[in-house]
Amino acid sequence: MKNIKFTIVFTALIILTSCSIDNVEPINVLLENNVINNESTAENVLNRIYNSGVRNSMYGHGIGGGGTEGLVFELSLAGPDGNLLIQSNSLNTFSTNNVTNDYFVLESFYTDMYYNINLANYFIEKIEQGDAGVSESRKNELIAEAKFFRAMSHFNLLKVFGQFYDVNSQYGIVVSTAPIRDNVESPRSSVQDTYSVIIDDLTFAANNAPAAREHYYISSTTAKALLAKVQLYMGDYANAASNALSVINNTEGYALESNYSDVFNNKWGAETLLAAYVDMDTEGAQAHRFTRQNIGPSSVLTTVADKQDGNSGDGSTDYATGYDPRFSFGFSLDAANATPLIGKYPFSINFTAGAGNTIKILRMAELYLVYAEAEARRTGGDLQLALNRLNEVRSRAGVPLKSLSDKASLLQDIREEKMLELYCETGENWFDLVRYDRLGDVSAAAIKPSVSSVSKLVFPMPNNALLGNPNLEPNP
Secondary structure, eight states, X not given: OOOEEEEEESSSEEEEEESSTTOOEEOOHHHHHTSOSSHHHHHHHHHHHHHHHHSSTTTOOOTTSOOOOOHHHHHHHHSSSEEEOSOOHHHHHHHTTOOOTTOHHHHHHHXXXXXXXXXXXXXXXXXXXXXXXXXXXXXXXXXXXXXXXXXXXXXXXXXXXXXXXXTTOSXXXXXXXXXXXXXXXXXXXXXXXXXXXXXXHHHHHHHHSOSSOOTTSOOXXXXXXXXXXXXXXXXXXXXXXXXXXXXXXXXXXXXXXXXXXXXXXXXXXXXXXXXXXXXXXXXXXXXXXXXXXXXXXXXXXHHHHHGGGSOTTOOOTTSSXXXXXXXXXXXXXXXXXXXXXXXXXXXXXXXXXXXXXXXXXXXXXXXXXXXXXXXXXXXXXXXXXXXXXXXXXXXXXXXXXXXXXXXXXXXXXXXXXXXXXXXXXXXXHHHHHHHHHHTTSOOXXXXXXXXXXXXXXXXXXXXXXXXXXXXXXXXX
16 A cells, blocks of 8 residues: 655644555644644644645645646646647646546645545544634634535545536545544545535535635635535535525625736735635745646637637637637737746746735636526526626626527536636636536537547546555546
């Protein structure tokens, strides 16, 4: 079995080790007995959960080194929006949808997610038994933040390695809600059981997390936003629409930015529901970046962007004119601005004055589109209300508004809007392609021919995970 060691600093050095890479077992007595003994030490551990929750092999590492892309980079290549511009055998497996179970990023992602889950499990146990010595309401706030990250990590694992699109499938993931003290070799839970744990955690977080905070912290609104997104994925459209609408109508200051560029120039501005805290002066590195030397727009994304002004085929070769402005914002080749970064990552690659890019893990425009899709899909849904929210996003982008024809066309418009809005962010366009294919709205293979079979809609379990846990069933 594979042994993986981690070193983290709370108030002292703690060494964590595991036998199976979905177990993170603490063996130092400091964690068990006295690492949390008041509110301050509890917040120190919670900060570690934040760091491992947003700086990892999903979204990109950054502390202590140069900025790196996470699995979200590969997901953009696997999906309909990215085109690989460099020669790379490993990255080519994603762009051609021929991913094997020995790819190191999958293993790192798998390990990082379970690291975060198990760290959250220990924290929750300590807070629940009263080690922090805080009031009941404060105790619930602390637990809510940890449960949010436990839910988000489980959800990320389910999207990548499970048949997340089918609640009747047995191919969920290994779910962990208690600290691992022994080398437990657990089987996969069903998709439904996996979702149940995620929903329970996010419901608690939505009901108990603090409100009105800086946007690199979890709030009750952030938790409700992720809850709506999870409900959309699992097909609970009525609750997804209701919760997304509640987020849209929040009174805490989360809102669409007036200008698309401000979403990214303002790292934790009004539109941001959650993004990592990034400051190169204090954090030691720039956290995230996509570069135009590595990835360009796919022909699918380019075609979708080209038709937004109503004149297909008029897009310029430098991507500057004739396209959706959001597309040009990211990809236009400006000789006067030689930065290699895609426009969504506006801060210099070089270390300068605290600037640094961050990935928008959740933002308001996505929730408008979650609402639009959920409202369109739910039984008795109002297509006009769904269209209205779609058009609010389009209005901000400065492109012509859509008119209502039928449900199928509206759903296609929503999926394409998410492509234009969220390309090169969190890999959402890949998961949308999978969902829409399984729901019968599109053919993934028709959009991307390399997605030639159902087996390619889910990534393979890492080989080291299978070796370390004989009860872990591989994907079919």
